[in-house]
Amino acid sequence: MKFFRRMYRKGCACYYFYEMLRDTRSLKTEISLFRDPGRHAQAKQQELLPYYERYISEVSRDYMAISLELSSLLAVFCDVNRPVTIADLGTGFSSFVLRRYAREAGPNACVWSVDDSTEWLGKTLEFLNRHGLDHENVLTWDDFVAQGHGGFDLILHDLGSMETRAKTLPYVLSLANPGGWVILDDVHITEYAPIAKKTVRESGLDLYSLRGFTRDKFGRFASLAVRQDNATSG
Numbered sequence: 001m002k003f004f005r006r007m008y009r010k011g012c013a014c015y016y017f018y019e020m021l022r023d024t025r026s027l028k029t030e031i032s033l034f035r036d037p038g039r040h041a042q043a044k045q046q047e048l049l050p051y052y053e054r055y056i057s058e059v060s061r062d063y064m065a066i067s068l069e070l071s072s073l074l075a076v077f078c079d080v081n082r083p084v085t086i087a088d089l090g091t092g093f094s095s096f097v098l099r100r101y102a103r104e105a106g107p108n109a110c111v112w113s114v115d116d117s118t119e120w121l122g123k124t125l126e127f128l129n130r131h132g133l134d135h136e137n138v139l140t141w142d143d144f145v146a147q148g149h150g151g152f153d154l155i156l157h158d159l160g161s162m163e164t165r166a167k168t169l170p171y172v173l174s175l176a177n178p179g180g181w182v183i184l185d186d187v188h189i190t191e192y193a194p195i196a197k198k199t200v201r202e203s204g205l206d207l208y209s210l211r212g213f214t215r216d217k218f219g220r221f222a223s224l225a226v227r228q229d230n231a232t233s234g
Contacts, residue, residue: 090158
């Protein structure tokens with residue numbers, strides 16, 4: 001059984017590499033942000049690095065926190081595309097990145113930071129307060145759903161366990177505006193990736209591997225789900 005599991009994961013790794021090659025080419029053709037992302041992302045990594053190091057030393061370990069690579073891509077996306085409504089599903093360092101953008105963008109930009117763990121919400125609030133960032137709309141997943149929020153320009157889906165993430169994905173995808181982006185973290189996990197891809201396909205969104213832009217030292221990477229008529233195309 002262990003042998004077959006190892007072979008399955010090796011096969012998945014090969015396919016992820018193929019997806020990266022295929023989708024990186026498509027992203028560079030179809031979405032202007034990805035035509036020269038390194039130039040922007042490298043500067044953002046250096047800008048975020050001191051805060052990230054503080055976060056992984058004081059709040060969460062680096063293998064649990066969102067990667068610096070994905071954090072930088074989020075920051076670049078926000079700077080380039082100026083999203084107004086943002087859903088930060090699964091709080092932590094992403095909350096810092098997105099609320100830092102919202103502070104600079106002005107009163108029109110609004111972030112909802114949502115978690116299924118009240119403990120993590122508390123840690124997130126403490127980190128936000130420590131850096132003088134807004135902490136409105138920080139709430140539990142149940143409250144978020146009950147309040148009926150929707151219509152987001154940008155969604156990061158990094159909520160809870162992988163089982164929770166897969167279960168909530170159809171609803172999360174429905175919250176995106178036409179032209180909205182949904183970033184799915186941790187699609188390197190072989191048990192989650194097929195479910196996520198099937199759900200995105202059935203929801204009518206296009207899916208791209210962000211392995212070439214977000215892969216970190218642990219082998220983690222994200223994917224991007226985009227509705228047709230994306231405003232960043234061209």
